[in-house]
Structure formats: C-alpha cells, structure tokens
Amino acid sequence: MKRAFAIISGVVFFFCACGEDGSSIASLPDAAVPDAATVDVAIPDAGPAMCQVERPKSRFTVAVVPDTQYLFDQDRIYPEVLTASLRWIVDHAREYNIVFTAGLGDITENHLPSEFEAAAGVYKILDDGGMPYSSPAGNHDMTRSSQFDDARGKEPYLDYFSPTRPGNHPTLGGASPNGYNSYYIFDGGGQQWLLLALDWRMSRDSMRWAEKVIDEHPALPVIATMHEMVDRRGAAGDPPNESGVLSSYGQTVWDNLIKNHDQIFLTLNGHFWTPARTTLKNAAGHEVHLHLTNYQDRYYGGSGMIRLYEFDLEHGTIDVSTRSPYMEAIPAAQRLPAQEQEVELVDADNRFVETIDFGARFSGFRGPAAPPPPAPLSVEQVVVPGTVAYYRFENTAGGAVGDTIPDRSGRGNDLTRVTSSGGAAADITWTNEYHPAQPSRGALFFNGSKSKPPSYLRTVDSAPVNTMTFAGGYTIEAFVRPPADCCSDHAWMGVLSRFAPGSASGKTGDDPSEPLATLSFTDSPMLQWAIFPTNYDGIKTNWSHIFAADIWHHVAIVNDGHRTVMYVDGAPEVRNPRSETVGIAAADKPWLIGAYSYDSKVEQAYYGWLGDVRIVDHALTPAQFMTARP
Structure with missing residues (x-):
C-alpha cells in the first residue's frame, strides 16, 4: 500500500487508497506546513488498507x-x-x-x-x-x-x-x-x-x-x-x-x-x-x-x-x-x-x-424495565377507620415550614413548629422529595444536629393523642430517608417521640428520664423503637437491621395489644420482644415529630427527610400499610 502527501502552497492533502474496489478515499485538507514540493511517502504493505479494517x-x-x-x-x-x-x-x-x-x-x-x-x-x-x-x-x-x-x-x-x-x-x-x-x-x-x-x-x-x-x-x-x-x-x-x-x-x-x-x-x-x-x-x-x-x-x-x-x-x-x-x-x-x-x-x-x-x-439495572411508581393516594384513602393522626408534608412552594401543619385525619392532633432560641427557619423545609410508594408527593427536610439549637414539630396542647395509651394496639408508620453522611454525628436523633419522660407516668425501671416512647436512629444507622408500656415498669425495645442511608425506607411499628413488631419496607424484623407489651404509657404531654428528648429536654432534632406519618389505634397488616394500593 502507498500513501501520498501532496504539499501545495503550504497545504497538505493526505490520500489513503483503500482496496482495489476504490470503496473509500480519505482526505485531510489544510494542514499548514512550510512550502515544499509534493512528497510521496511509501509505506510497506501490511494487509488491507486501514480504513477497510x-x-x-x-x-x-x-x-x-x-x-x-x-x-x-x-x-x-x-x-x-x-x-x-x-x-x-x-x-x-x-x-x-x-x-x-x-x-x-x-x-x-x-x-x-x-x-x-x-x-x-x-x-x-x-x-x-x-x-x-x-x-x-x-x-x-x-x-x-x-x-x-x-x-x-x-x-x-x-x-x-x-x-x-x-x-x-x-x-x-x-x-x-x-x-x-x-x-x-x-x-x-x-x-x-x-x-x-x-x-x-x-x-x-x-x-x-x-x-x-x-x-x-x-x-x-x-x-x-x-x-x-x-x-x-x-x-x-x-x-x-x-x-x-x-x-x-x-x-x-x-x-x-x-x-x-x-x-x-x-x-x-x-x-x-x-x-x-x-x-x-x-x-x-x-x-x-x-x-x-x-x-x-x-x-x-x-x-x-x-x-x-x-x-x-x-x-x-x-x-x-x-x-x-x-x-x-x-x-x-x-x-x-x-x-x-x-x-x-x-x-x-x-x-x-x-x-x-x-x-x-451493569448487572444492577439490567433486565425488564422497572414498573412506574404507584399513583399517589388521596387523604380520604389514607385516613382508614381508627386513624388517630395523619401528617402529609406537601407544599410545592418550598421554603421554610411555617407555624402549623394540620392533622389530616380531622381528629385535631395538629402540629406546631418550635424553633429554639438561636435556631434557624431553614432548619425545617418543604421539599419535593418522596418515597415512590408514599401516598403524598412531598417531604420535610430537618437539618438537625447535636451542636445547634433544635427546630422540630410538636402536637398542640389540646391534641387528644397526648393522653392516649393505645391499650388495644396501634400502628405507627413513617417514611424516612437519612442522608449519606448520617449518622455518626447524629446518633439517637428522633423521628418521633414523646416529650414526657418515663417518670412522668410513674415509671421507675431502667432509665426513667428516657421518653415514654421514641423512634430513633442509632449511628449505624438502624432504628430503635423504645417505649414504657402500660403493663411494665421499664423499657421495651424493638430494633431494625442496619440499612442503607440516602435511600427512602418505610417503617411501621405494629402492636396488636400484646406484642410489638417492627417492619422495615414491609418486612418484619427479628429483634422484637416476645414478652407481653400493652399500649404506651402516657402523660398529658405532646408528641414530637423530628426530635428526641431526655428528661423533658429536647436534646437534638432529626437530620434527614421525613415523609407521610400515620398513627392508627389498632394493628394493621402490611397489606394495609400506606405503601399499599387499592
């Protein structure tokens, strides 16, 4: 094979003759070089021309x-x-x-x-x-x-x-x-x-x-x-x-x-x-x-x-x-x-x-296309019989959360915002993030930390849920997404908890300064549900496995009046106490959303996204969780 370079008036023309059938002739015009005569450069044959390979x-x-x-x-x-x-x-x-x-x-x-x-x-x-x-x-x-x-x-x-x-x-x-x-x-x-x-x-x-x-x-x-x-x-x-x-x-x-x-x-x-x-x-x-x-x-x-x-x-x-x-x-x-x-x-x-x-x-995403996320649910579809409170965090305008968020169940368990002295309005904001199976299309982001004054939500003083003991059972559900940098610096942050300590309900076992109930993240991260039940002087705990951060999860705590089981993403956990666990001890104090308290003092706010939260006064099956669809 032979390639010719023609240099005319400072311009190089490169020709590549490819195969006897003349199927491809390539040229590269206009490369500036000093004036010179035409130069033939012989290149030994090495099989078919390159542009045919x-x-x-x-x-x-x-x-x-x-x-x-x-x-x-x-x-x-x-x-x-x-x-x-x-x-x-x-x-x-x-x-x-x-x-x-x-x-x-x-x-x-x-x-x-x-x-x-x-x-x-x-x-x-x-x-x-x-x-x-x-x-x-x-x-x-x-x-x-x-x-x-x-x-x-x-x-x-x-x-x-x-x-x-x-x-x-x-x-x-x-x-x-x-x-x-x-x-x-x-x-x-x-x-x-x-x-x-x-x-x-x-x-x-x-x-x-x-x-x-x-x-x-x-x-x-x-x-x-x-x-x-x-x-x-x-x-x-x-x-x-x-x-x-x-x-x-x-x-x-x-x-x-x-x-x-x-x-x-x-x-x-x-x-x-x-x-x-x-x-x-x-x-x-x-x-x-x-x-x-x-x-x-x-x-x-x-x-x-x-x-x-x-x-x-x-x-x-x-x-x-x-x-x-x-x-x-x-x-x-x-x-x-x-x-x-x-x-x-x-x-x-x-x-x-x-x-x-x-x-x-590429193995993680190959195969048939994933089904589309389920359609959102209306408030009426989520407020099933026995719903005590339902909080839905939708606000397409974004920005900081204002003074109140209504209880969509109609039971009067409305939330009010608390911004501690030195706290910032932007520490609780509306977002358009949500779990794909969540009923609504929005979530709150809490920017809490152990080192800053906490901002959180609490039920109003007149809320009926403040005095409820749930002796016949309960289901508490929430959609949570802890950030990727969670949770070593945010250990024991509360998703929801009681403001009152165990001592406020006459409990003396274990640590009576702990709240009557709390759903909190450890540093792993894993979730702990810890309560003072009505039939026991100390604390009963349920634990999740360690699961991935920066991914949405649905958690449900289900008590049938005798035993409590934690579910994560619809699957039951193994670390559930088998002993009799009746209700949740109460005092006429609020529930907290996005915070953890110890000895009647809010120690830190939640860090992460929080989607829909629902409390029902009896045990639900996984087929009845907020992730289910009609």
Whole structure:
C-alpha cells in the first residue's frame, strides 16, 4: 500500500487508497506546513488498507471533541484545524467502529454569531458523513449575563447548535424544554447506550429532566457529558487515576444526579486545564469513572486534539488515546518540533486503559424495565377507620415550614413548629422529595444536629393523642430517608417521640428520664423503637437491621395489644420482644415529630427527610400499610 502527501502552497492533502474496489478515499485538507514540493511517502504493505479494517462486533469507539474556543475567536478563525479532526472521524469511522462523537462545550471563545457560523460550517462534515454527535454549550458559548443557569432564554448558540441541528439524527432521543440539554441512544458492541449532553450550568428543572430521561431508560448504561465536572487536583505527583477532583459545580452534579443513578458509569468534561481523571463510588457502591479532557492551551489552540474511547466489551476495557489529526497529516519530515509533540499524546494522563467488568458493573439495572411508581393516594384513602393522626408534608412552594401543619385525619392532633432560641427557619423545609410508594408527593427536610439549637414539630396542647395509651394496639408508620453522611454525628436523633419522660407516668425501671416512647436512629444507622408500656415498669425495645442511608425506607411499628413488631419496607424484623407489651404509657404531654428528648429536654432534632406519618389505634397488616394500593 502507498500513501501520498501532496504539499501545495503550504497545504497538505493526505490520500489513503483503500482496496482495489476504490470503496473509500480519505482526505485531510489544510494542514499548514512550510512550502515544499509534493512528497510521496511509501509505506510497506501490511494487509488491507486501514480504513477497510473493521473492529470486532464487541468493540466500538466514541470520539470526543473537547474545547475548540481558540480556533473560533473573533477574527482569529482557524476552521481548518477542526476540519481535520472531524474529517478524520468520518473517514476512520469504519476502521475504529466510531459510533458517536461527543462534544464537551466551549465551541467558541466569545459566543459571537460569526464564530458560531464558522464552527457550524465545520460540523457539517459530521452531518454529511452521517456521524451522530452532540455539541453542548460551555461558558464561552453563552453571554456573560446569562452563563449561570440554563433557564437563561434563547441564546445565539441555539441558532447554530440546537439539538435538532443534525437533521434529527435517529440517535437523538430528545431535548430539555429550554433546548440546552439533550440525550442520544446509539448502538455499540451489540447493545444500546445512552449519552447525556448537558448544559454547563443546569437548572433544577433540567436536573430533573435528566433524571427522568435515565428513569425512562432503566436498562441502558449512561455516559454523562458536560462542560464542567472534574478539575485538576492542585497537588503535584498525584497518580494519573487520582489526579482529578470534583469542582464545586461538579460536586453539585455528583450529589444531585450522578451519585444516585447507578446507570451512569462514565463522565466526560472539558473547561479546566490540564487533563485529569478520578474514580468515585456511587450510592450503590459501584465505580464511576470521571475524566477531564481539554487541550486549548496547548500549541495551536489545542491543535484540534480529539480523544478516542475504544470499548472492548469482551475483554472489559476502555482504551483511551489522544491525537491531533491536523498535525498527524503533516509528513513527519516536514513537522516542526512544536508540531511533532502534538501528533499523539502518550503520557499517562492522555493514553491509558480503564478496566471495567461490564457485565458485573451493569448487572444492577439490567433486565425488564422497572414498573412506574404507584399513583399517589388521596387523604380520604389514607385516613382508614381508627386513624388517630395523619401528617402529609406537601407544599410545592418550598421554603421554610411555617407555624402549623394540620392533622389530616380531622381528629385535631395538629402540629406546631418550635424553633429554639438561636435556631434557624431553614432548619425545617418543604421539599419535593418522596418515597415512590408514599401516598403524598412531598417531604420535610430537618437539618438537625447535636451542636445547634433544635427546630422540630410538636402536637398542640389540646391534641387528644397526648393522653392516649393505645391499650388495644396501634400502628405507627413513617417514611424516612437519612442522608449519606448520617449518622455518626447524629446518633439517637428522633423521628418521633414523646416529650414526657418515663417518670412522668410513674415509671421507675431502667432509665426513667428516657421518653415514654421514641423512634430513633442509632449511628449505624438502624432504628430503635423504645417505649414504657402500660403493663411494665421499664423499657421495651424493638430494633431494625442496619440499612442503607440516602435511600427512602418505610417503617411501621405494629402492636396488636400484646406484642410489638417492627417492619422495615414491609418486612418484619427479628429483634422484637416476645414478652407481653400493652399500649404506651402516657402523660398529658405532646408528641414530637423530628426530635428526641431526655428528661423533658429536647436534646437534638432529626437530620434527614421525613415523609407521610400515620398513627392508627389498632394493628394493621402490611397489606394495609400506606405503601399499599387499592
């Protein structure tokens, strides 16, 4: 095989003759080199021409185009550099089995229409070549006054790089209503993959949109791309795979999107300098690989550097390489030293292999689509006969909780807010979070701590529940979600409890300063239900197992008049006392929601989310819990 490089007036034209049938002729135009005569470079035959070689079916490649802003900067326009990169991708799509090309933002330097027009003209190479791609915005693609939230309204960027620009390519799955976020589904290695192309500053609505996209495709592995996520760690000498650290905004995206969606296994971003990567464990305990790739401050505006992510599903690897097709097109004999060093980057930050057991990594979400969450229930459906109190924490307006929350059972056991001296209004707030099987669609967040004045809820003084002993039995239910950093610094925080100690009801056994009843989290975290029953002088306790934090759980305490059983997520626990346990001793003191008291003093407030709470005056079966549906 022979390749010819024609150098005419400082422009290199690269030709690759592929096979006798002439099925593919590739060209890379416009690589600037000193004037010279035409040069024929003979390359020994090594079998079929490269652009005719096909990867095995289990192997495919995703190409990545990082920041190109210095190539499209006012009158400093150098489209030929990006032209070489995108032409290389199209011409080598068959050789590398390139199935998608992902942009990382900062297409332009000054978000000018003239800059976008020049860049969009180059991207037409991918349009014409049938190469599916994404091109999300970076901060330099936005006006200075509207960078910081994608609810910014229409920008010139959307005139040139809206998600529908590639002619509604079949891989395009959809876009957020504001047009700044999109998702794509493509085939690779015999399966489908989902790629999120996210704005550099997502609003809360766009974050929810991204979550919805993932939830609607529960069996697909997800690659999340955006302009900002990982920064370079400041310390020198870090191992390459530990050289990255989440930026402040990256931490926000991690906490609100990536960490809790196990399908996301890889993130790619630009923006910062220099390339770096790190690996973090998500809420499911699985690794997420996070890569920063950006070359804009290298020679020649980054030389149109591209990354290739070559997936090998059979051997469980992603082979990552970095190259400049623009510099590569210049014959070696003609390259200047500054050009030679840009041809291919082979240092550990730019040429490496990620090892992933794809089968094991994706096993947690493969299989049939999860059923949709059950429909919410009305108040009338939840207030079953015998309901003593029902608290429903819905408020779409958000913000701090006010003075009162009504008892939706109609029995008058209303709640009033208590903010201790030095406490903050924001320590109890309305949220739109909820357990999927919860009757309502909202929850409270309590920001309690042992080191700050507690804010909590309590029943009003006239509440009938304050004096009830539940001798015939009871069912107490709550939806709880302790945060990921719970609970070593929040041990024994109360979900709900009595303000009165055991001594207020004449109890002298065990520790009579403990409350008459409390459902509290230990530091594990596990739940403890501890009460002074009416038929016993001391304390009886029920315990849960240790369960995952930052995940919603339903807990129910059920007493049939003789014995108490704790249920977590509908399943009975084993650490339930078998001895006779009748009712709950009472004093004419309030119940507390989101707090724990000792010796008639509230010691700390709850830390975490709390959904619907219901108290019923008899034992319910799991089929009658708030998680059940008619």
